[in-house]
Amino acid sequence: MDRLTYRIAVRLVPGGTGSAEAHALAVGAVVLVSGPRQAFPFVPKGPLLFVAGGIGITPILPMVHWSAVHGHDYRLVYTGRSRAAMPFLDELPISARVRVRTDEAGLPTSHELLADAPEGASLYVCGPTPLLEALRHAWSGPVHFERFAPPPIQDGDPFELRLGRGGPxxxxxxxxxxxxxxxxxxxxxxxxxxQGFCGTCEVRVVPGAVDHRGYLPSTEDGMLICVARAAGARVVLDM
Ligand code: FES
Incomplete structure (x- = not known):
């Protein structure tokens, strides 16, 4: 196992400035990065079913390699639009435990994707939100997942932010x-x-502001503005 190198995969998203910048990097370019954040821990206990959608193979691939090397009971279903749109195909273990399913045969159902699960398996899934939600719904066992995008906001209430005391x-x-x-x-x-775990978006809240009536979830220093909400209230941000 290489503990000195990070390998990252960035899918080029049309109109996405972050991915376009990453794809424009030249070999040898120096990039400032922060340490890795673990939002998708791997706990290899009991049989495992991995389901990866497209670039969602990125975190799943090392889990699959670990399972293959250690003789762990696992299955992988890797799904995507077409083989050309599915990265790392050539790095998958050559094994009956691995199934590649393209959408060219029609969109797979949850039932089909879960059919390979060994008895008593835990599910690890990474892929687009519709895939994730469908499998989480259809699976009754333990499930671990990583999202590409924030979860949809359901039953949200409007609220207001004030930018500094007396601000807009x-x-x-x-x-x-x-x-x-x-x-x-x-x-x-x-x-x-x-998604509320990295802390990058945290903004300090003006303590004791007259019209600050609370928000959830709260952190010690302020508000994670990507996820925190203040139903019907106004929060005064220190900015
Ligand atoms: S906690 Fe990561 S962007 Fe908000």
Whole structure:
């Protein structure tokens, strides 16, 4: 196992500035990075079913390699639009435990994707949100997953942000995050995971502000604006 090198995979997203910048990097370019964040821990206990959708193979691949090397009971179903759109195909173990399923035969159903599961398996899944949600719904055993994108906001209530005491008020609609609303007025607001675990988007909240009536979830220093909401209230941000 190589503990000195990071290998990353970035899918080029049309119109995506971050991925375009990564794809424009020249060999030898120096890039400032922060340490890795683990949001998808691998706990290889009992039989395992891995399901990967497209670039979702990235975190699954080392888990599959570990399982293959250690003789662990596992199955992998790797799905994508076409083989040309599926990275790392040539790095999959050559094994009856591995199945590649392209959409050319029609979109796979949850039932089909889960049919390879060994008895009593834990499910590890990474892929687009519809795939993730369908499998989480259909699977009754333990499930571990990683999202590419923030989860959809369900049953959200609108609220307001005030930018500093006496500053402008930014309304946050029921179906958007505070981050999305804030970036409309300030596109430079920093963010990374958009799922509440990296801390990049944390903004200090003005303590004791008259119209601060609470928000959830809260952190010691402030508000993770990618996920925190303040149903019907107004939060005063220190910015
Ligand atoms: S962007 Fe990662 S916690 Fe908000």
């Amino acid at each position: 008020v930014v309304p946050v609609a029921a179906n958007e995050s505070a981050l999305t609303a804030l970036r409309r007025v300030n596109p430079d607001v920093a963010y990374s995971c958009r």
